[in-house]
Every structure is written in structure tokens, then in C-alpha cells.
Amino acid sequence: MAGPHAIFPNLRVRSRERDLAAGQTLFRTGQRTIGAYQVLSGRVRLARVDRSGRETVLYTAGSGDMIAEASLFSSIYHCDAIASTAAKVRLYAKEGVLAEFKRNPEVAKSFMTRLARQVMDLRTRMELRNIHSARDRVRHYLALHAGADGATVAVKGTLKELAAELGLTHEALYRTLARMAAKAEIKRLDGRIIRMRALAASEADRS
Amino acid sequence: MAGPHAIFPNLRVRSRERDLAAGQTLFRTGQRTIGAYQVLSGRVRLARVDRSGRETVLYTAGSGDMIAEASLFSSIYHCDAIASTAAKVRLYAKEGVLAEFKRNPEVAKSFMTRLARQVMDLRTRMELRNIHSARDRVRHYLALHAGADGATVAVKGTLKELAAELGLTHEALYRTLARMAAKAEIKRLDGRIIRMRALAASEADRS
DNA sequence: CGAGTGATTGACTTAGATCAATGACCGTGG
DNA sequence: CCACGGTCATTGATCTAAGTCAATCACTCG
Numbered sequence: 001m002a003g004p005h006a007i008f009p010n011l012r013v014r015s016r017e018r019d020l021a022a023g024q025t026l027f028r029t030g031q032r033t034i035g036a037y038q039v040l041s042g043r044v045r046l047a048r049v050d051r052s053g054r055e056t057v058l059y060t061a062g063s064g065d066m067i068a069e070a071s072l073f074s075s076i077y078h079c080d081a082i083a084s085t086a087a088k089v090r091l092y093a094k095e096g097v098l099a100e101f102k103r104n105p106e107v108a109k110s111f112m113t114r115l116a117r118q119v120m121d122l123r124t125r126m127e128l129r130n131i132h133s134a135r136d137r138v139r140h141y142l143a144l145h146a147g148a149d150g151a152t153v154a155v156k157g158t159l160k161e162l163a164a165e166l167g168l169t170h171e172a173l174y175r176t177l178a179r180m181a182a183k184a185e186i187k188r189l190d191g192r193i194i195r196m197r198a199l200a201a202s203e204a205d206r207s
Numbered sequence: 208m209a210g211p212h213a214i215f216p217n218l219r220v221r222s223r224e225r226d227l228a229a230g231q232t233l234f235r236t237g238q239r240t241i242g243a244y245q246v247l248s249g250r251v252r253l254a255r256v257d258r259s260g261r262e263t264v265l266y267t268a269g270s271g272d273m274i275a276e277a278s279l280f281s282s283i284y285h286c287d288a289i290a291s292t293a294a295k296v297r298l299y300a301k302e303g304v305l306a307e308f309k310r311n312p313e314v315a316k317s318f319m320t321r322l323a324r325q326v327m328d329l330r331t332r333m334e335l336r337n338i339h340s341a342r343d344r345v346r347h348y349l350a351l352h353a354g355a356d357g358a359t360v361a362v363k364g365t366l367k368e369l370a371a372e373l374g375l376t377h378e379a380l381y382r383t384l385a386r387m388a389a390k391a392e393i394k395r396l397d398g399r400i401i402r403m404r405a406l407a408a409s410e411a412d413r414s
Numbered sequence: 415c416g417a418g419t420g421a422t423t424g425a426c427t428t429a430g431a432t433c434a435a436t437g438a439c440c441g442t443g444g
Numbered sequence: 445c446c447a448c449g450g451t452c453a454t455t456g457a458t459c460t461a462a463g464t465c466a467a468t469c470a471c472t473c474g
Binding site for chain 4: 415429431434442444
């Protein structure tokens with residue numbers, strides 16, 4: 001959970017913090033947009049309610065995540081935002097941000113950069129989720145997150161969190177890592193995972 | 208596949224079409240960026256090659272998808288782009304686009320809008336992929352894509368494509384739909400799926 | 415009219431989800 | 445200072461839904 005860094009690091013865009021109790025609504029579909037938010041702590045879910053009255057979760061934002069970016073370019077919110085846990089959020093007021101974009105193209109550019117990176121990240125994650133085998137998913141993740149040496153992967157946060165990011169149950173992840181370690185495909189030291197034989201890892205696949 | 212609409216509908220940003228043969232490289236990691244591309248037909252994959260020489264696919268772009276948006280803000284490409292099939296792409300030259308952004312904030316804004324929407328879309332898809340049960344995944348999808356009446360879902364493309372989007376095998380999708388239809392949870396007419404009893408769909412879950 | 419593809423269904427297998435239990439750690443309040 | 449409640453890490457046993465392989469039928473396209 002690296003402490004959430006500000007969305008607009010370079011400049012003082014008008015922003016305001018707000019605390020939410022669990023279950024509290026941040027905004028609702030149809031309300032006029034006042035800006036985008038960054039979740040500083042806790043979890044906030046975006047959801048839509050269909051005609052039948054049941055809620056469909058679109059996304060659950062955790063610490064550091066931004067929500068309602070698109071609201072900067074729209075006059076009303078298109079989904080509801082509700083705090084799933086007690087949470088703290090920072091509001092970036094729409095007019096302030098847009099005015100700053102117009103005034104200062106560099107800020108607009110850095111925001112676009114941020115969005116573009118997010119798109120890439122998300123696509124990468126999607127591709128990961130398309131891999132069905134837990135082992136291959138882990139391999140893919142390790143390959144993508146290897147440090148400069150191509151072998152060492154620093155695990156940020158807990159393994160449970162990693163499991164969630166990989167779309168696996170934590171048990172499945174533990175087992176997969178254990179099996180890979182048993183086969184000397186990886187080694188584990190404290191918070192790091194070392195990929196051994198990054199080469200030639202396609203054969204010898206008996207459990 | 209709905210004909211790909213131009214990325215910059217409003218104005219004539221310098222763009223150029225290019226045809227790729229299957230297997231042909233569009234760009235490689237480390238090359239200087241010349242711009243972003245939109246895939247007009249065929250499929251282009253983004254991939255990284257790890258130190259061991261094996262390729263990890265980050266994303267496969269189909270007709271209408273944009274790739275390398277982030278390259279507009281970076282001086283080098285960070286992954287390889289290779290045509291998986293014969294393909295046609297449109298290049299939006301970096302300088303032209305960036306200059307236009309600076310000159311015309313509205314264009315920048317519309318591009319940001321596009322990126323923001325993409326982020327939201329991707330997050331929504333991610334949330335979908337977090338659902339493990341095929342049936343619930345289909346339900347979630349239907350709820351999200353219901354038309355104005357809250358019940359009718361127009362299926363764009365083939366069911367196989369839908370299966371891919373849902374992250375299911377086509378067999379699994381066929382079976383799930385068949386089962387839901389058998390239980391009168393949905394009805395199917397030509398290309399549409401009608402959600403019956405959108406309400407009260409949580410009980411009665413025997414196969 | 416055959417080749418290619420989508421849609422569909424059957425049979426079988428298995429990987430991963432689920433349920434469950436244990437040990438290590440950690441902070442905290444009494 | 446230590447016992448207790450909570451969470452993470454780990455492993456075992458079991459079950460089932462979804463993947464895999466395979467076959468069939470309907471269509472469409474040259």
C-alpha cells in the first residue's frame with residue numbers, strides 16, 4: 001500500500017479532503033459533477049443500480065486509486081460512489097482542474113500521461129487475467145515485475161494482496177509458489193521472489 | 208466489429224495508414240516513438256520480451272482499438288508491437304498530436320475524455336473478471352449492458368467474441384446461456400438476449 | 415458443392431475454489 | 445509483561461464448475 005501520492009504532484013490544484021463513514025454515499029448517478037476523487041484510505045466502490053434495484057459493482061477503489069476521472073469531462077456522474085469501509089478521499093474540483101488544464105498545457109499533458117499509463121497498466125492486468133493456469137499467471141507476473149537483474153521481484157504488500165491482484169485465492173497462490181519453489185523455479189527470501197532459470201521454463205511440468 | 212471511428216473526429220490531425228503483414232513488427236522496445244496507432248483491421252499484439260527471450264503478451268488490440276497512447280508522452284516505446292494477423296493501422300504522429308493539444312485545448316480535452324472512458328471501461332471489465340462463477344459473470348454483463356428497458360441486451364458480434372470478452376470459453380458461455388434460458392432467466396431472439404425476472408434472481412440456484 | 419466458421423451439446427478431467435485447521439507474529443490493553 | 449484477539453502464511457481434504465476434446469448441424473461464401 002505505498003502511501004498514495006498526489007494526482008497532481010507539480011502544482012496546487014484546488015483539493016479538499018473528506019472523511020466518509022462506511023456505507024456513506026460520496027455521489028450518486030445523475031448528480032452534477034463537482035470533480036474527481038482520489039481515495040487516500042479505505043475503500044470506495046463505484047456501482048450502478050439497475051431497474052430491478054440491485055446493485056452492480058463496477059469497481060472498488062483502494063488507497064491511491066482515483067475515481068470519477070471521467071466526471072471532469074461530463075456534467076453528471078454516471079454511477080454511484082459509496083464507501084465500503086470508513087474512508088478518506090481527496091476531491092479535485094472540476095473547474096479548478098479544467099481551468100488549470102487550459103491555462104497550463106503541461107499539466108494537461110501530465111494528466112494525460114497519467115491516464116495513458118493507467119490504460120496500459122489495466123490492459124496488462126487484463127492480459128494476465130486471460131491466463132488460466134495459476135502457475136502461468138504467476139510466471140507472467142514475475143516476468144513483468146522482475147527488477148533490473150531480470151530475476152528479483154520485490155513483493156509489495158502481503159501475499160494475500162498479491163493473490164487478489166492476480167485474481168487467485170490466497171491458498172492457490174501459496175500452493176503455486178510452494179510448488180515453484182519445490183521445483184527450484186523460484187527462491188524466496190523475506191519479501192522477495194527470485195526467478196531461477198528464467199530461461200528454459202517451458203518443459204518439465206509434472207506436478 | 209463496428210467500423211472503427213477516428214480517434215480525433217473533430218479535426219485533421221496528421222495521420223497515415225499503414226498495412227502490416229502477419230508477423231510484421233510495427234515498433235520495438237527502445238525505438239524512438241513516432242506516435243500512437245489505431246488498429247483499423249486485423250490484430251496487433253503488444254508484448255515484452257524478458258531476459259530469457261520469451262515473449263509476454265501485454266495486450267492484443269483488435270479493430271478500433273488504440274495502442275501506444277502513452278508513447279505520445281514518452282520518447283521511446285516500452286514494448287513491442289507485432290501484427291498477429293495481416294492488419295491495417297493508422298498512425299497519429301506524435302508531434303502533430305501534441306502540438307494540436309497545445310494549440311487547441313478542446314482537442315486535448317476530448318482526448319482526455321477518451322482516455323478517461325477507457326480507464327473506466329477497463330476497470331469495469333476487471334471487476335467482471337473478478338467474478339468466478341460463469342453464471343454470475345454473464346448476469347453481471349447483462350445487467351451492465353441492458354438497454355433502456357433494463358432487460359434487452361443487444362449482442363454485438365458473435366457469441367464467441369462475447370465469450371472472449373467475458374473471459375470464458377465459448378462452450379462455457381453457450382452452456383451458461385442455455386441453462387439460464389432453460390430456467391427462464393433469459394430469453395433469446397436472434398441477436399438479442401432478454402433478461403426475464405431481472406428482479407429476484409438470487410434464489411433457486413440448482414443446476 | 416466443399417471448405418470454413420459459428421453454434422451447440424456430450425463426455426471427461428482437472429485445476430482451482432472452498433472449507434478447515436495450525437503456527438507465527440504483532441500490537442494492545444489490563 | 446503477558447495473554448488474547450486478529451491477521452498472515454501455510455497446508456490438507458474435498459468438490460465442482462469450467463476447461464478440454466470431440467462431434468454435429470446450420471450457414472455462408474466463393
